[in-house]
Amino acid sequence: MTKIYAPDGALGRPPVALAASPPVLGGLRIGVLDNGKPNARLLMARVGEQLAARTGATLALVTDKGPGGNAATPCTPAVIERLAKEVDLVLTGSAD
């Protein structure tokens, strides 16, 4: 038998799992994080409004990624902290 190496190596940061989706939206605060793609804010804010109207949730916050943020760069930590503090779920990730 010959031994060969696996090509991927160890992880430098443990994987992070998405939080479980809430079973009921009523009474929850919805946030929208505009990820910088064209029309992302318009599309996701409308989805947030519709969800709120149908479920009794509230559209509590619509934000972009912060200063200098765009579709190709990560969201600033301050915006992440604000979302974590002010809303219960976030809509984000509109593509091209």
Add this chain to the structure above:
Amino acid sequence: MSGSIVPTGSVPAGAVLEVAEDDPEALMQLYAARGWGDGLPLVAPTAARVDAMLAEATGDPDEVLAVLPPRFGELTRRIVAVNAVLAGCPTVVFPVVLTALRALAREEVNLRGVNATTHPVAPLVIVSGDIVERGGFNAGLGAFGPGNRANATVGRAVRLALLHVAGARPGQGDASTQGGPAKYAYCVAENLAECPWESYPKSRGIDAASAVTVHCGEPPHNSHDMESDAPGRILDKMASAMATLGQNNAPISQGEYFVALCPEHASTIASAGWARSDVASYLHERARLRAGTFRGAFGQLAWAPWMHAVPDDHLLPMTAHPDNIRVFVCGGAGKHSSFVPSWGMTKSVTSPVEG
């Protein structure tokens, strides 16, 4: 084929697999089953081959040199050596692969975005200096390929490391809509012997015997001129090809262009007394569109602030500053040059070769 590789079930990252024989087909099957490989035949990364690769480097093989997104895999000399063996690299070029990957890990490259975007961006690796001859790179005729082992395998090793360590697999860590041939291998060497100016790294303040530049962009765009004996006529053709709305440079003004002049074009231009910076200045001046044309085409413009202030009938450059146009020489006889537009939200890096 005898089905000669024995899978060992769940394999932890960095693990060793057992192989019954050194058979390319079986190795490809095993790797494909685990989501590894680039679709081309692979060289089995045995301990002996990996150790031979590591002998070309200095430093701890298991030192964590960087963490590559979006998978956040640890980049070590050993894991780079594994991927260099898989790619078929001759050992002498191993420090080039290491240097390229370390450069790609720099913050200004924005590797997370480069790997994850829907754009077909791939890192172009430009090799300069003594290592070009010593490593057997082709800087001359057909420099972008195919046919040369060093060019092909260095480019491939960088891509394999991005696939495996960084996790830039199509549909997972790589959302590229169409992908692209440059995502298999994208490495070229600078033809300093036929360059009328100093080496590209030296022009950027890197005075090393050998250096590597990484630029994350599109495949090369051809610019053909076989009749002109003046710089302007040669470069006007390139400027016309650069001034289009379909490149990310159009809405993102920080994006660079890498201009790969063929030796004959470079000679004609330099014979007229032009410096490398004159080429950049001229292309910056000539590769332009009306500001209103940009504004009509894009809802979002990631421009330098001053660009927003000009009226619609003003001609704006395809990149905010002449220094964003980087010029080097490669290729052989003939009158075809090329340029490599940027992905946009990234900056090139030039580093001395180190193991």
